[in-house]
Amino acid sequence: MESQTMGSLRASGIASVLGIAILSIMASLLGQETDSSRRGQSLPPALTEPSTPARTNLPKTSGNLRTFQGTGSCSAIACHGGVGRQNCGDQPSSEIWRSEYTVWMTDDPHSRSFSILYDDLATKIATNLAQGGPVVPAYQDLRCLSCHTLPRSEPEFEVTSQLNPDGVGCESCHGPASDWISQHTTSNWRTLDSRTKQRDYQFWDTKNLLQRTQICSGCHVGNRNDSNLADRDMNHDMIAAGHPRLAFEMASYSDLHANHWCEKPARWSENIRTPAPSASERSAWLWATGRLATASAALELSAARAESQAAPWPEFSETNCYSCHQELTPELAALKKPGQRLGRPAWGTWYFSGIEPLVRPNPMEQGGLVELFGNYGKLMQSPVANRPKMALESRQIGQKLRDLADQRNQTGLSPNEIKQILDQQIHNSTDPAPKAWDEEAQRFLTLSSLARYHGKQWMSPQVLRELDMLKIRLQATTATKVR
Ligand code: HEC
Ligand code: HEC
Ligand code: HEC
Ligand code: HEC
Known part of the structure; x- marks a missing residue:
């Protein structure tokens, strides 16, 4: 299998799964750059809160059967089912919109994430996964429901299937409501x-951006670490399907x-920084915290895969798709990363490329995080990589990255840091040297996220051209090189 994949595997179907989502995101980001009406407006002074250390670990789920309320219980007109959206650019009030349910229902794909499991693509995936055997429909398959509906434990999934049609509903991101709903509607709650x-x-x-990222990455990166939640794992089998x-x-x-x-x-990080950040810092702040936190999540997932005898390993989806899905040419050989052995796919090209500026200037460098990374990547590409050892290392590095996050x-x-990173990215x-797709895509996202800092001050002609x-x-790579 190995020699076949390295040799001349052609990917007829790969263009449809590689980078399509990210390209559509790029298109919309680029559209926004030129839309001056949406960016750079200043916001009123933010609310203040007493400063105390941030909590960054999501509460562990109990494992007991919980009584979820379902999205319907949030949808009353007087609660979150009103109409209209607020323009945050002008003078946003500190009041909540009260139209959250309506916005989610009409504009947010999360509300459709269950119904798309009835679509043609989902049917095709389910059929391919069955490999000629009996087909489990996607809308009944726990492997799909775990990310496309409210995350729960396996026993909870069995007794609460009525929640599935909500898709990724309110409690997926705000937590199981049974614990808070009675307090939530009292006047005391707002204090x-x-x-x-x-x-x-x-x-x-x-409001804690690290926790927010951890919530999103549970589904958008994947998670097999919470023994109280059904595994959320997007592996190469599903991608190939x-x-x-x-x-x-x-x-x-x-x-x-x-x-x-x-x-x-002012409430992002429990107001630890003085003066409090401004809303225009959001993209840069989310970029930095997000890159580190998703890298950490990817390593945790990698560790859990290595530990589980049920998971294929090494997992192809953690490596550069183009390492296998292209005929080997001299140009491709030149794409070799430092330390990468020819004939072995480069590991971790999505979550770790371009992350160096966030890792390097840190005192943690004493502990050799950059080195650890290098060794880890090399080991992952080595034929003697051993599952328990890699799992252990993966968790250790993941933990360090989480601390940095x-x-x-x-x-x-x-x-200053933003300016340095932007200069370096332009440079x-x-x-x-030819660059890999993942590297270039991350560079695009870095430039677009950081240049928006303080309005569009840094969206220079150079950055725009780049x-x-x-x-x-x-786009050209996706369209022509990989068919
Ligand atoms: C690890 C979480 C995860 C798992 C497991 C998962 N999905 Fe998804 N799925 C997603 C995310 C996230 C997206 C959106 C991708 C994006 O735009 O970045 C998505 C997108 C899709 C889409 C495309 C929607 C569109 O309109 O483009 C389909 C169809 C789909 N999933 C079906 C399935 C099926 C069928 C399964 C089970 C075999 C499954 N998913 C398992 C997270 C998951
Ligand atoms: C994909 C994750 C996600 C889903 C699903 C989601 N939310 Fe949110 N919600 C957030 C994030 C992130 C914030 C912003 C952080 C904050 O202010 O708490 C937020 C903010 C809010 C706020 C404003 C809080 C404030 O103090 O300003 C309300 C109210 C809210 N959500 C209600 C809902 C309701 C009702 C639903 C279901 C219809 C829902 N959310 C679904 C992620 C989500
Ligand atoms: C419970 C799992 C889950 C959580 C938590 C979650 N998502 Fe998603 N998200 C999905 C799935 C599944 C889809 C695909 C839905 C579809 O295409 O209909 C999706 C789609 C999206 C899309 C649309 C992507 C596209 O290609 O158009 C965005 C943007 C997004 N999510 C952002 C977020 C953010 C930001 C957070 C955290 C605040 C978050 N999600 C939390 C599961 C989740
Ligand atoms: C180590 C080599 C290797 C890596 C890395 C790899 N794949 Fe694959 N891929 C294969 C092999 C072998 C097959 C054919 C067997 C199968 O379907 O699993 C395949 C099949 C596929 C298919 C189905 C192709 C078709 O024509 O039906 C898709 C789509 C795909 N891979 C996407 C990806 C994506 C996206 C990535 C990166 C996240 C990736 N692969 C990384 C080896 C690899």
């Missing part, structure tokens, strides 16, 4: 800060998401 709501009522703190490859990046996905809130920057969650990026374009060029190159 509680987000930490207390989480600690005492399991109402997840989505037709599922889009998951290529998540927090800042751009947050931009694309049909928000039902205005950001409250926690630091970024409290500080964001300074203007990279003059480097004649973004246009990258987009053309990325």
